[in-house]
Amino acid sequence: MRWRKPKNEELMREQPLNRICYVEDDEDIQRVVRMSLERVGKMTVEVVGDSTRAIEAIIAFKPDLVMLDWMMPVMDGPAVFRKMREQAETMHLPVVFITAKASQRELDELLVMGAAGVISKPFSPKNLPDQLRGIWHSLP
C-alpha cells in the first residue's frame, strides 16, 4: 500500500516528470502530443496506437505517467485503466485521461475510478506539458 511508505512516494514525485506513455488510436493526435511533449516539455514519449497491446508496451517502457485516450476501438481507455490496475507492474502508475467527452458527469466518473487527472480535448499543446507536470507534482 502506497501510503505506508510516504517518504519514497514524496521523493518520487519530486523527481521531474520525464517518461510518458501515451495510448491513443488517432495518429494525428499522437503526433501533436508527441511534438508537444518532446519539443515543449522536453520529455521522452512512447506512443501506443493499439490499446490491446498497451499493457505490454507500458511494462516495457516503464513510464513515470500513462496518458490514456478514452474512446478507442476494441479496448477503450477505462478498460486499459482497469487492466493496469490488475497488473502488479502497472498498478501504481499514475494515469491521466485525455478525452473529448465534455460532460462533467463522465469526467467525474474517471476521477472516481482513480485517475490522477483528466485533460479534455482539444487540449493546448503549448500548455500540455505544464498541465501534466501540475498533475504529477500534486500527486501524493
Place this chain on the structure above:
Amino acid sequence: MTSPNYSTDPGRGSANISLSQSADPRRVLADRVEQMYGQLPLGIAGSFVISVVAAYELRQGRYVEIVIFWAGLVLLLTAASAGLYWSYNRSTTKASEAAQWLRWLAISALASGATWGFAGAVFFPSHADEQQVFLAFLLAGMVAGGVSIYAVSWPVYALYAAGIVFPFTYVLGTFGNRLFGEIALLVPAFYAMNVSVAWRLNQVFDSGYRLRHAYGKLTEDYTALNQQVERQLEELLQAQREVDSSGRKLALFAERSPIAVLQMEQNATILEVNPAAEILFGYAAAELVGRNAIRTLFSSENPDLNKAAWNSFIETAKPLSLPPTGCLRRDGIEVICEFTLTPLVNEFGALISVIAQVRDVTQVLEADRLKKEFTSTLSHELRTPLTSIIGSLQLVNSGVMGEIDKDAVELTEIAERNAQRLLDLINDILDIEKIESNKFVLSPEDFALDALVRESLLLNRGFAERFKVRLEVSGEMPEVPVNADRKRLLQVLTNLISNAAKFSNEGGAVEVSMTVAGGTVRVNVGDRGAGIPEEFRNRIFGRFAQADTALTRQKGGTGLGLAICKRLIEAMNGRIGFEDREGGGTLFYFELSVKYALAQAQE
C-alpha cells in the same frame, strides 16, 4: 282514491267526505242557483199554462172580478219571474252574488206559491163541488210539481209550498165540513212530506254538485300534474338527448383519437377499445374485449404494473401516469408505451371503470436516443479532428517548431483562430442543446458574488487586451452572498464581459458595477460601443443572433452566447436584460436574489 261514490249521504264514506269537502262551497251554491234558474222557465211556463186553464175553469163562479184580478196577478208574477230570469242570465255576478240571486228566487217562489195559495183560499169556498175537486187537484199538483223546480234549495221549496198550502189549509179547516176538516189536518202532513223529499233532494243535489266540483278540482289538479309530468318528461328527454350527444361526442373523440384508449373493469378486464388501440397493439377490438389488460398487453416481467400496483391504483382511485412501459403487440414486437390511467368514479366515489390512454413512445425514445448519440458523436467526432488541427497550428504558431515565414504565420494564425471559433461553436451548440433539453442540472452553492465578478475580470483581462480594451470596476463592490451555480454564473459573466470588450472601441473601457436593492443584486457590464441596432434588439437573446455578420468574422463569437446566458440566468430564477447607456454604448445586466440566510449567518 276509490271510484266515485254517488252516495246521497255525504257522511257515509270517508273518501267522499274528503272528496266532497274539498269542493269550494261558494261554487257549489252558485251551481245550485244556476240550476234553479235553469229550471225557472219551465216553472214559469207550467205555472202560466195551469193558471190560464184554472182561470178559464173558474170564471163561472160568483166573483169573476176576483178571478180576473187573480189572473192579472198571475200574469204580473209571470212577467216578474221572466224578468228575474232574464236579468239573472244577463248578470255577471251569477257566481259572486249567488246568495242574493237565491234570495230573489226565494221571493219569487214565495210570491208564486202565495198566488196559488190565494187562489185556493179565495176560489175554494166560492165554487161548486167539481171545481173544488179541480182546484184541490191543481193545488196538490202545484205543490208536487214545485219539488222538481225548487228542490235544489229546500228552503225555497218550503217557502213556495207554504205559500200554497197554508192559506188552503186554513180555508179547509174553517169550512165547517168534517171531511174538509180532516183534509185540513192531512195537508200539513202532505206538506211536511214534500218538504222532506225536497230536503233529501237538496242533499242529493248538494252532494252531487260538491262531487262535481271536487272532481273538477281533481281534474284540474290532475291536468296540472299531467302537464308537470309532461314538462318533466320533456326535460328528461332533453337531458337524455344531451347525454346522448355528449356520449356520442366522447365516443367520437375516442374513435378519432390518435391515442389508444381502453376502458377496463376493476380487475383490468378490457371492456372497450378505440381504433388507435387496435392499431397500437395489433389486436382486433373483439379480441381485446374480455381479456385481462395486464396479462395481455404488458411484457411478462413488468415491474411497473404488477398486481399489487394495480390494486393500489384501484384502491386510491386517483389518476396515475406510468413511466414508459414495455408492451407486447399481438405480433410479438415490443413497444414502449406511456400509460395514463384515469379512474371513472360515480358521484359517490365508487369506481365504475378505468380509462387508460396509451401513447406509443417507442419512436420518441428512439429519437431521443439518436439525438443523444448524435450529440455524443458531435462532441467526440468533431473534437477529435479539431484537436489535431488546433494542436498543430498552436505548436506552429507558438514558435517551438522554429522560425517560419511571416506570411505563413499570418495564415496559420487565421487557421488557428477559425478552428478555435469552430470549436467554440460546437461547444456552444452542445451547451444550448443540453440546456434546452432540460437535461442540464445546476449545482447551486452559496458564494460571494463580488468575488466571482472580480475573478471573471481577472480571467477576461487577457481577452480584453487583445481588443486593447481595459476592464474597470465602477463604484463600490458590495459583499453580496448569492446561491447559484458558480461555474455557470462565471460563464455568463465571461460572456457579457467578452462581448462588451469585443464591441468596445480600441482604447475604451468595459465598466463593471454591482448594486443591491430590495433583496436583488444587479451586475452591470457596460461598454462604450456603437450600441445595439434597433432592428436587432428583440432577437438579441435568440439563437445565432448576431447584429453584424462582417463584425462577427472580424471579432469571432458564435451568436449563441447571449442565448445561453439568458437560459442560464433564468434557470437560476434571475433576470437578464440590456439598456442604452447615457453618453452612448450599451449596458448588459443580470439580477439575482441575494441569499439572506448566508448574509445573516456571516453577520
